[in-house]
Amino acid sequence: MSDTPGTPRGGSRGTSPSSRRPRRPAKPYRRPQKDPVRILAFEALRAVEERDAYANLVLPPLLRKAREKEGPEKFDGRDAALATELVYGTLRRQGTYDAVLSACVDRPLREVDPPVLDVLSLGAHQLLGTRIPSHAAVSATVELARVVLGDGRAKFVNAVLRKVAQDDLDGWIARVAPPYEDDPEDHLAVVHSHPRWVVSALWDSLGGGREGIERLLAADNERPEVTLVARPGRATTEELLAEEAAVAGRWSPYAVRLSEGGEPGAVPAVREGRAGVQDEGSQLVALALADAPLDGPDAKWLDGCAGPGGKAALLGALAAQRGAVLVASEKQPHRAGLVAKALAGNPGPYQVVAADGTRPAWRPGTFDRVLVDVPCTGLGALRRRPEARWRRRPEDLDGFAPLQRGLLRMALESVRVGGVVGYATCSPHLAETRAVVADVLKQVPDADLIDARPLLPGVPELGEGPDVQLWPHLHGTDAMYLALIRRTA
Numbered sequence: 306m307s308d309t310p311g312t313p314r315g316g317s318r319g320t321s322p323s324s325r326r327p328r329r330p331a332k333p334y335r336r337p338q339k340d341p342v343r344i345l346a347f348e349a350l351r352a353v354e355e356r357d358a359y360a361n362l363v364l365p366p367l368l369r370k371a372r373e374k375e376g377p378e379k380f381d382g383r384d385a386a387l388a389t390e391l392v393y394g395t396l397r398r399q400g401t402y403d404a405v406l407s408a409c410v411d412r413p414l415r416e417v418d419p420p421v422l423d424v425l426s427l428g429a430h431q432l433l434g435t436r437i438p439s440h441a442a443v444s445a446t447v448e449l450a451r452v453v454l455g456d457g458r459a460k461f462v463n464a465v466l467r468k469v470a471q472d473d474l475d476g477w478i479a480r481v482a483p484p485y486e487d488d489p490e491d492h493l494a495v496v497h498s499h500p501r502w503v504v505s506a507l508w509d510s511l512g513g514g515r516e517g518i519e520r521l522l523a524a525d526n527e528r529p530e531v532t533l534v535a536r537p538g539r540a541t542t543e544e545l546l547a548e549e550a551a552v553a554g555r556w557s558p559y560a561v562r563l564s565e566g567g568e569p570g571a572v573p574a575v576r577e578g579r580a581g582v583q584d585e586g587s588q589l590v591a592l593a594l595a596d597a598p599l600d601g602p603d604a605k606w607l608d609g610c611a612g613p614g615g616k617a618a619l620l621g622a623l624a625a626q627r628g629a630v631l632v633a634s635e636k637q638p639h640r641a642g643l644v645a646k647a648l649a650g651n652p653g654p655y656q657v658v659a660a661d662g663t664r665p666a667w668r669p670g671t672f673d674r675v676l677v678d679v680p681c682t683g684l685g686a687l688r689r690r691p692e693a694r695w696r697r698r699p700e701d702l703d704g705f706a707p708l709q710r711g712l713l714r715m716a717l718e719s720v721r722v723g724g725v726v727g728y729a730t731c732s733p734h735l736a737e738t739r740a741v742v743a744d745v746l747k748q749v750p751d752a753d754l755i756d757a758r759p760l761l762p763g764v765p766e767l768g769e770g771p772d773v774q775l776w777p778h779l780h781g782t783d784a785m786y787l788a789l790i791r792r793t794a
């Protein structure tokens with residue numbers, strides 16, 4: 306990486322040696338103004354870039370510390386909201402902003418120092434993605450650059466951002482995105498800030514024309530609502546609906562949504578573990594498996610990939626109401642610890658085990674219902690993890706493929722004849738959904754897909770079945786996938 310920033314495109318590098326000009330009197334030095342909100346946003350972006358940190362894990366402790374400070378650096382709610390918007394918005398829109406910045410800098414962006422690029426992206430987001438007036442966005446970002454990069458680089462930032470400020474987002478997109486007619490996927494990748502291969506994979510899975518994929522990509526750039534689950538027998542939706550800013554869920558009878566500003570940590574039932582934070586798509590997967598029709602006993606349930614325990618806690622509460630026991634198994638011991646925490650206080654019997662689901666510690670045919678919510682690329686949860694789309698690579702699919710197949714094979718071996726397996730992913734990528742199910746069913750002939758759609762009552766636009774794919778733009782959920790499979794012999 307270069308140690309010096311690039312020169313703004315059209316800049317004056319090498320054209321006007323200052324020695325030939327009369328010297329201007331030097332401006333008196335002015336200390337840079339420290340803006341704690343933008344400094345914190347910059348620190349969070351650096352952690353994401355440098356340490357491969359997750360924004361949703363890095364930001365909360367930084368905000369907590371800023372709220373605990375005394376004096377002018379102490380954050381109030383509006384400061385925290387602005388810092389969050391700056392970090393999430395900058396990361397989500399990075400693809401679009403990179404295309405714009407590339408047009409304003411005279412060298413490839415990869416040759417611009419990463420901290421300088423982070424400041425430029427923060428500035429581009431304020432200029433093109435927020436209502437902050439242009440002059441304020443430029444001057445605040447240049448002051449930030451003076452504090453975190455030094456005066457020399459701040460001049461570069463100033464010059465680049467002045468170019469960015471010459472147009473609005475639509476104007477820039479018209480200039481930098483290839484026309485849809487020439488290259489639909491590249492066009493959508495720039496307009497909606499997704500890597501091209503992700504646009505392509507989402508479109509393959511969604512099908513249809515331009516409108517649907519555009520709505521999906523736009524939904525990925527929206528901040529998702531916080532959804533709570535009232536764990537049955539432990540909390541009620543009425544109790545959660547009494548909270549300020551709470552509205553009923555769309556599909557799950559146990560879901561309550563918190564609108565902007567709702568703090569799950571402030572809800573007593575959440576603090577006591579009787580309710581939890583859980584996307585409605587994740588709730589629907591657990592409910593569909595629990596409601597799948599079954600002949601014979603219904604006493605032993607397995608969650609074979611349970612960490613950190615969202616679905617296990619809902620399954621555990623439902624199992625308790627039916628007199629069934631839940632075994633929640635998770636390979637990584639520390640995540641098994643999280644499952645134990647999520648299940649603590651469950652009203653019925655349960656067991657948490659740290660075990661490899663591809664080499665089960667139980668006998669074949671032990672369970673009546675089995676869920677395997679397998680590790681995956683997470684391309685269905687891009688709303689929540691703003692940096693994830695830039696980290697994932699197509700090669701990651703090959704890494705997950707054998708594990709996904711191994712876990713489904715073992716799930717089918719663990720369920721009794723007549724029992725039901727739910728195969729779930731929080732990715733809609735066909736290589737992680739239908740391809741896995743089809744491959745495994747070729748090897749395990751005594752198993753049939755069953756229609757999952759009637760088990761999500763009231764949920765529209767579930768496709769042709771028998772499996773189910775949820776979508777952020779159609780259902781307001783993460784893009785969860787579920788196939789239900791019955792062992793027949």
Ligand SMILES: C[S@@+](CC[C@H](N)C(=O)[O-])C[C@H]1O[C@@H](n2cnc3c(N)ncnc32)[C@H](O)[C@@H]1O
Binds near residue numbers: 613
């Ligand atoms: C998508 S997450 C499951 C999310 C969980 N069902 C929930 O709702 O909270 C997949 C989990 O599978 C675990 N895992 C990975 N390999 C495994 C294996 N061989 N056996 C069991 N669990 C495994 C991962 O550690 C991860 O916690």
